[in-house]
Amino acid sequence: MTSDPRATARPSTEGGAVARTSTLPDGATAADTVRRTVLPGGLRVVTETLPTVRSATLGIWVHVGSRDETPALNGATHYLEHLLFKGTQRRSALDISAALDAVGGEMNAFTAKEFTCYYARVLDTDLPLAIDVLSDMLTDSVIDPAEVDAERGVILEEIAMTDDDPGDCVHDLFARTMFGDTPLGRPVLGTVDTVNGLTRDQIARFYRRHYDPTRLVVAAAGNLDHDLVVRRVQEAFERSGALARRAAAEPVGPRTGAKTLRGAGRVDVLERTTEQAHLVLGMPGVSRNDERRWALGVLSAALGGGMSSRLFQEIREKRGLAYSTYSYTSGFADCGLFSVYAACRASQVPDVLKICRDELDQVARDGLTDEEVRRAVGQLSGSTVLGLEDTGALMHRLGKSELCWGEQMSVDEMLARIAAVTPDDVRAVARDVLTARPSLSAIGPLTDRQTAHLHDAVT
CATH class of the missing domain: 3.30.830.10 (Metalloenzyme, LuxS/M16 peptidase-like)
Known part of the structure; x- marks a missing residue:
């Protein structure tokens, strides 16, 4: 197609x-x-x-x-x-x-x-x-x-x-x-x-x-x-x-514009009496119209998209610090976000945040290995196809594609775009995105000392 x-x-x-x-x-x-x-x-x-x-x-x-x-x-x-x-x-x-x-x-x-x-x-x-x-x-x-x-x-x-x-x-x-x-x-x-x-x-x-x-x-x-x-x-x-x-009107086209995010290094905390602290650490990503979105998707899959991802392995499998942790991207018409989520006991917050920052900094500096990129490309390709195996998902793709991009991209074309991502592409987008100073949001029963660690994580 x-x-x-x-x-x-x-x-x-x-x-x-x-x-x-x-x-x-x-x-x-x-x-x-x-x-x-x-x-x-x-x-x-x-x-x-x-x-x-x-x-x-x-x-x-x-x-x-x-x-x-x-x-x-x-x-x-x-x-x-x-x-x-x-x-x-x-x-x-x-x-x-x-x-x-x-x-x-x-x-x-x-x-x-x-x-x-x-x-x-x-x-x-x-x-x-x-x-x-x-x-x-x-x-x-x-x-x-x-x-x-x-x-x-x-x-x-x-x-x-x-x-x-x-x-x-x-x-x-x-x-x-x-x-x-x-x-x-x-x-x-x-x-x-x-x-x-x-x-x-x-x-x-x-x-x-x-x-x-x-x-x-x-x-x-x-x-x-x-x-x-x-x-x-x-x-x-x-x-x-x-x-x-x-009767003679033409369809409204996709959104355009330029959005400026707030300054980096911000921390917002909501004190709640919960069993866990819920954390989102992130920075500006890319818009849904940016060609780098394919490489960023591969990067996100390798960092926190599956059980073999870096964050899952380091935070859950090796250290047992959290049950749920993942990374994700959000793309809007004129901007985007790259974020990492984790939920853990409040006492584990400093360790979890240190691992997140260490992994993000290391990938920004050294990139992913070729094997990690290959595995992430495969995971992203498979999840893309499996996520379109019912009429509801297909309808969602049709409607969103028409409204947001004004065109339809076939599944084969999407898979080709993902498969075309190279380790150099991923290294480049990692340098562009992960080197930015992050911001952080947290909800949970955090002490003053634990809250101080939140600010340390974004410096």
């Missing part, structure tokens, strides 16, 4: 309106086919056909996330995600949930910092129902004032649940440590104060501003027919009048 499935574009007419459709070049098998259509109004539909399964997963991706919020609106994107399940002009909240329950389907949504996704997994024969229900939710929600008040309590409980999980909460804390009081640094859920302050009118305006067809991508994977999906999507969106309002 090619990285640009739009290369062989062909016009088609559906419902009397002209849609721009593209497909793969000759030679691709049916199971590999990815097709993309842009409907009048700028709505994109991307599908991948897998004729050997009996299910399909549909997702509607929205080009809006928590980084699009002002301080006063922090949490509005996630609040709105909840409210779109609470009723439309044609369906009550019970009608929405009952429609998918009646066919054994699964429906949910998630909000991230740069996008939101609503999705449903159903039998292939029930895909038209999923299209109708999700499209109705996104285009014709009533945002009932009573539901706004009722759901406020649910979201406050969700915030409380997250606060009760230090292994989850520490990553939000690290985002604040690195980005400060900026959209990328604020929590996706919002805070108790901002959620309590949001009004129905504010959320409704946010809905009208961001839920426009030009900012939406419909992605589907499974046993489906692309043309039928396009026709059903077009009918559903035309029913609400969403496409007619901006």
